[in-house]
Each structure stands twice: as structure tokens, then as C-alpha cells.
Amino acid sequence: MAILISGMTCPLCGQPMTDGFDLSGYPAFISNKRDPLYQFSDAILHRRCLEAHPLASALAQRYEAWRSANRPQARICRITGQPITNPDDYVGVGFLVESPTHELYSFNWAHFSRHALKGWIHRDELRAAVERLALSVAWEGEDLKWLLADLAPPPTLNSPP
Numbered sequence: 001m002a003i004l005i006s007g008m009t010c011p012l013c014g015q016p017m018t019d020g021f022d023l024s025g026y027p028a029f030i031s032n033k034r035d036p037l038y039q040f041s042d043a044i045l046h047r048r049c050l051e052a053h054p055l056a057s058a059l060a061q062r063y064e065a066w067r068s069a070n071r072p073q074a075r076i077c078r079i080t081g082q083p084i085t086n087p088d089d090y091v092g093v094g095f096l097v098e099s100p101t102h103e104l105y106s107f108n109w110a111h112f113s114r115h116a117l118k119g120w121i122h123r124d125e126l127r128a129a130v131e132r133l134a135l136s137v138a139w140e141g142e143d144l145k146w147l148l149a150d151l152a153p154p155p156t157l158n159s160p161p
């Protein structure tokens with residue numbers, strides 16, 4: 001969660017935020033710097049300013065979706081249908097795109113078992129789509145690099161060490 005430091009001002013109204021005031025805070029829960037909601041990620045602001053903001057309901061929905069996707073019991077592998085209990089075997093896709101017609105829309109908040117992903121028949125298709133998003137103007141930020149690393153083909157026996 002974002003931390004209130006003395007002297008901080010509200011990013012929406014520019015007025016000071018004092019301790020004990022009516023404040024809202026969000027953790028760093030949005031990866032894409034081009035996302036209109038990115039301004040609220042890792043931010044503290046006046047609750048009244050937030051409630052009056054045109055994106056307030058979109059923000060509340062996204063935050064709930066993020067919280068829901070991050071529950072341990074939500075970690076069901078898209079490929080195997082099995083729960084993923086080993087944190088080292090877990091790949092969380094997170095939020096990718098807003099538009100329901102986008103090729104990656106159905107992968108928003110998807111969970112994968114890392115070992116299942118390595119052998120998945122659609123892995124290369126998904127990797128190509130994520131690469132297109134990462135290179136597009138719709139995305140800015142580093143987090144897709146981690147997902148792309150998990151989608152890379154496994155090294156073959158002939159690969160150099």
C-alpha cells in the first residue's frame with residue numbers, strides 16, 4: 001500500500017493530505033503506465049476527490065478484480081484446471097487489455113502453472129499476442145517481460161549453455 005508522508009498533497013486536487021483525514025490509498029496494482037487508471041496505482045488521495053472522479057467506478061471494479069485474482073484459491077491453472085500450490089510454479093497474467101474484442105481479453109487475470117505452460121500447444125500463439133501488446137502504443141512498462149520470459153520456448157538439448 002502507498003505510504004502517507006508528511007507534506008504530501010492529493011494528486012487530484014493538489015491540497016495537503018493530513019493524517020487522520022478522509023483518505024483512500026491503493027497499492028501498486030496496475031502494471032501498464034498507459035492505463036488511464038495507472039494514476040491511482042500506489043497512490044493516496046482524498047476520498048472526496050476520488051469519489052468525484054469520472055474513473056472512480058472503473059477503479060473500484062478493477063481493484064476488486066485484482067483482489068479477487070490474487071486470492072490464493074483463485075490460482076487455478078488455465079491449462080490443467082488444477083490448483084497451483086507451489087509459488088515457484090505460478091504465473092499470474094494480471095490485467096492486459098480493456099476491450100472485449102482484443103485477442104488477449106480472455107487472458108486477463110489468467111493463472112498458469114509454469115510447468116504446464118512450457119508444454120502448452122498454444123504457448124507460441126499467446127507469446128506472439130503478448131509481444132504485439134508489449135510493442136504497441138497501448139502498453140508501457142516492464143511487467144510483460146516477465147510474462148514473455150515464462151512464455152519463451154524451453155531450451156533444447158542443442159542450445160548453447
Ligand SMILES: [Zn+2]
Pocket residue numbers: 010011012013014015045046049
Ligand atoms: Zn484531493
